[in-house]
Amino acid sequence: MARVRKPVVEVRRSQRRRRTVSAYRDGERVVVLIPDRFSRAEETEWVERMLARLAAREERLQHTDAELLLRARRLTMRYLADYADLVVPQSVRWVTNQNGRWGSCTPDDATIRISHRIQEMPDWVIDYVLLHELAHLVVPSHNTRFWELVNRFPKAERARGYLEGVSAVFAGAASGEHAVHP
């Protein structure tokens, strides 16, 4: 469905910019960066184009978040069914600001964030990260009981190995305790 509410647009002209146009959301506003030499007509055309592009991108993200939540429910029923009354996340979202973490969970408000960096990884790795965070809704810390829950996932060990391998590539990640929250 089309968005009814039109965002407030702030156009910024840049003399350094030659041909590239970019746009990003800043709270309620959308900032569109255009080359200084653009005419008013070009500005209007590009603002429309960038707003459409941004809306499409956000719709895709929302769609993916919905899929992520469904996936979380499936994993919960499959591996944590005996804790289904505890594993009720308020939100499960893809995020781009995890700063080296694959996923994180805030048990206080039952929110889970999964790094967009794992989107291209195999399904069983995504499932592992998601299940790991879901298990934190039952046990917040990394104690024996927590690992018993996570290890119900048949490929848990393999997924940890996969993520550690990827982590080693990122600078600083080696200092982490384990791959999901380095």
Ligand SMILES: [Zn+2]
């Ligand atoms: Zn953890």
